Amino acid sequence: MQKQLIATIDGATTLICLEAAGQIRDVNARFDTLNGSFFAPPFHIHCRSVVAIYMKGVIEQQRAEANTELRRRGRTVPDGYTGHRSLPPAPVAAPDEPSPVERLRDRLLGWLPSVSGLRRAAGRLLRGRRDRVLEEMLRRAGADGPPQVVSRSELVRLVQGGARPVWRGITGPDAAGRAEQLRSGPLYVGLGIYGNGVYVTSTEAGARRFAGADGVVVVGVLLATAVVVAWPELEEQVEELQGRLSAAQRRRLAPILADPGRVAAALGYQAVLLPNGDVLVLDRAALAVAR
Known part of the structure; x- marks a missing residue:
């Protein structure tokens, strides 16, 4: 069968x-x-x-x-194609009809006027183990606001409507304060292996392991309306974009291209779905968290 x-x-x-x-x-x-x-x-x-x-x-x-x-969508589909793990890259469209990757490139190039300000932020990058470049990018994009703060029953309703349950484990003596900062405080972007941003896990058990006995676990959802990209698709887009940028453009955009989280934010994504099922959140407005 x-x-x-x-x-x-x-x-x-x-x-x-x-x-x-x-x-x-x-x-x-x-x-x-x-x-x-x-x-x-x-x-x-x-x-x-x-x-x-x-x-x-x-x-x-x-x-x-x-x-x-x-x-x-501009993808090249060979005759007889029956589904496999990768297609040839999208062809270059006519000048009056930009291809999807060209639209992404134009969105990325739109950050060129902001590069000098981002370079100044880069000088403060590692102070406090936070990414001030991405924080500045999100502020300039108007994506530095807090998440929705709702009741547990409202979280259940959102999940029933297609939202994805997520948890964030916070450890350390200031765990409660950092949890409140996530809910309602100023933007704070941490560093991470898949890119910088706010990491949330797809399992409560994983968050509780990270938080430990003295930590705090924030319960929430990734909203169904969030603009999300899967990690493999983001990698593919970045590879295509690198090929569409000149050497001079790559040098000028270096503060953004240096981190996947920054690139994702520059392309307009609010979150990245990671290979292990966890989520890298860039815009907290994509979240709703419990009071």
């Missing part, structure tokens, strides 16, 4: 699901996606794909719809 992957295909479908749509696997085999290998969805936050028993004809229509949507 075989199973098939069926994606909900529209303008909001991620590249992860578009490139995986139409895959057929043995019941005990994994589907291959840009975000890793899975026995079944969800493949990413707010994933709408489902698994069904393979039926000839259904999957052919599914793959055709996915390929049509990929082509609409």
Whole structure:
């Protein structure tokens, strides 16, 4: 017996699901996606794909719809493409119709006038183990506000509406104060291995392990309306963008290109879905947290 992957295909479908749509696997085999290998969805936050028993004809229509949507987005789709882990890069569009990567490049280049101010912030980068460059970027973008602070019952309602439960473990003698700063205080951007920002975990147990016996765990959700990018897609976009920038532009944008979190913020993302399922939050307005 075989199973098939069926994606909900529209303008909001991620590249992860578009490139995986139409895959057929043995019941005990994994589907291959840009975000890793899975026995079944969800493949990413707010994933709408489902698994069904393979039926000839259904999957052919599914793959055709996915390929049509990929082509609409400027992706090169070879004849007979049936879903795999990577497609050729999008072609360069006509001058009057910018490709998706060109629109991202233009958004990144829009930060050039701000670079001198960011360089001054870079001189204070490691004071207090915080990223003042990203803090300055978020302030200039108007993305430095606090999260929504709601009741536990409201968090449940938000999860029922598609929000993603998250937790943040905070350790140290000032844990309670830092928890309150996350809820309502001024912007504070920490440093991290996948990029700088605010890290939240996808499991309560993970947050409690980090917080320890004397720490604090903040409970919240990543809102369903958040502008989110998966880590593999961000890596792909950064690689394409590097190829579209001149050497002079790369030098001028160095304060931004030096960190994935800064690049994601410059491209307009509020959060990054990480390979381990945790989330790197850039804009706290993408969160709602419990009182």
